[in-house]
């Protein structure tokens with residue numbers, strides 16, 4: 001991710017309307033969101049969101065605090081930095097001809113991406129990696145003609161054995177706490 | 183034993199110590215209203231417009247510190263509450279609003295009077311609920327009151343479908359809430375408190391800036407202790423008025439757009455601002471880049487998101503104001519700031535800001551002074567929004583804790599009458615004066631009916647200047663005196679009051695002002711005075727929109743058009 005970008009991980013109650021509350025907050029405060037990805041967490045009834053904001057245009061600490069004010073948001077941590085695994089998945093559908101198909105396959109191999117669908121005049125490529133990797137692959141493929149692209153938005157996790165859970169209480173005993181920024 | 187959803191609501195309200203509910207019923211909230219007679223301890227006051235219900239609940243909450251409660255039906259009933267809910271949200275007022283909703287199978291079908299009120303109020307509530315089953319209703323209500331009253335208080339809305347009101351469930355009122363995402367910090371960080379104490383002990387020109395948070399946490403004594411011990415002058419925000427006695431030697435009025443010139447000058451010159459329970463609203467700070475240019479800033483507030491939001495802060499302390507001040511006070515060394523205080527006193531002598539010129543016309547400022555004299559400062563003053571609000575805030579001397587109730591953040595015209603009504607219901611032994619603008623009064627005057635019916639003894643002073651005065655002032659100063667759409671054709675307010683069986687009189691001459699106020703005070707019930715005031719009087723001092731506090735204007739000057747900005751009052 002670009003130096004100014006921050007990944008915020010938010011643990012939120014899995015309740016109807018939570019996404020709405022968060023989206024409404026971003027809109028109303030004029031926060032510029034680069035991407036948002038939501039899924040289950042390791043805890044029941046708790047979802048995990050990864051939100052990427054650009055620190056150059058948005059006050060990241062304000063975003064974090066305002067998010068934490070939402071009652072259904074349990075905890076928000078800025079996980080930006082060295083010790084963070086950042087991944088995004090994209091599916092890119094590219095125009096192909098018999099002439100250029102092998103060239104495309106080569107690029108796919110270099111990027112350790114996968115071809116997940118082939119037709120007479122197109123291929124669909126699945127790629128996983130950080131944003132830069134997805135972006136560079138996209139740039140290389142652009143010359144062939146992109147039909148469509150779908151990106152999940154990034155998800156993030158800190159490296160090492162430090163606890164995945166950021167909820168202090170009511171968690172199975174063995175979990176270590178993430179002390180960073182607490 | 184199983185209870186209906188409606189009974190669960192009432193039982194829960196009783197458990198929360200609710201004494202009064204302001205509301206208006208309708209089709210989908212009928213089951214709840216039908217249950218009310220089983221709970222005579224819950225007094226229901228039928229208002230005449232739901233906006234009145236919300237403002238009355240706010241007035242009640244601001245006057246008592248307890249949670250205000252209002253009811254409305256679905257659709258238009260619910261949307262009529264919106265202004266009051268927004269007002270409560272911005273002024274941090276604890277409020278629980280319960281709205282009826284269409285039956286569950288009809289939700290999302292655009293049924294008659296169905297509106298997505300949880301969606302509408304999402305950005306103007308602290309939290310809200312669509313209560314979808316009777317079994318979790320008690321928990322929802324428990325959480326609502328807890329959220330409304332704790333931390334930074336605010337409004338919570340519960341949308342309650344009609345069939346949830348009639349379905350049955352076991353009633354067990356939880357004694358604890360389970361809200362993992364909500365844990366307000368009460369205790370300040372000791373290291374931060376130490377840092378703050380060091381700054382305070384070293385400061386040469388410190389100033390305390392007290393806001394409504396002092397009032398909410400009831401930290402009057404702690405604030406006074408800090409000010410007296412370290413001899414720190416105190417300036418308040420508009421909503422901080424009455425957190426520190428204005429007759430105290432260390433009180434230097436309030437700051438901001440219409441605050442005292444010397445208060446603004448003091449902030450500008452200070453080397454340390456100790457901001458307590460306030461949030462640096464732009465009406466208070468003036469142009470933010472020019473705010474307290476020479477000062478370090480300590481910011482104590484319970485809401486972490488307020489720290490650093492509007493101004494840079496050197497020492498943030500997140501916590502309850504009272505708890506933090508108690509700790510902080512232990513570390514403060516007795517000091518004197520003779521030169522600094524001498525300087526402020528000199529500025530106060532040179533720029534008195536609240537002198538009233540001698541003239542034959544009835545000046546609004548003069549009326550406020552007379553009300554102050556006659557009530558001996560022992561009243562709760564509730565205002566609308568506009569010039570009269572500023573004059574009330576400037577010319578009444580607020581010594582009594584929590585004695586000014588005003589819409590400081592949303593600036594809601596029409597707040598005055600219903601809020602005064604709610605305040606009087608909450609504090610029946612207090613004298614409550616409603617200082618109303620002739621414009622704002624006409625926005626909610628239907629509550630005269632409620633006041634008459636419920637015999638709520640508020641004293642109403644309508645400042646009849648025939649204008650939407652504050653906007654007229656801006657037109658006068660910044661728009662070449664072009665009075666577009668600010669003239670009001672006022673009806674005879676005394677006749678209107680009489681139509682509601684409320685006695686009143688019109689005052690046209692200065693010499694009648696005092697007797698009229700005395701008469702109002704002698705009346706056992708509500709009373710209205712229609713004061714025909716000087717129509718084109720302007721409020722001064724004034725920090726023009728977009729200017730910094732140091733650029734405060736004191737006299738009506740020609741050529742102020744250079745301040746012309748796009749902002750609205």
Ligand SMILES: Cc1ncc(C[n+]2csc(CCOP(=O)(O)OP(=O)(O)O)c2C)c(N)n1
Nearest residue numbers: 568569570593595619620621622650651652
């Ligand atoms: C509901 C609402 N509408 C419009 C405004 C904009 N506004 C601010 S002050 C004001 C004039 C208020 O007039 P009045 O109540 O007569 O008080 P005055 O300023 O004359 O004392 C207006 C229109 C507002 N604050 N609230």
Ligand SMILES: [Mg+2]
Nearest residue numbers: 620621649651
């Ligand atoms: Mg007026």
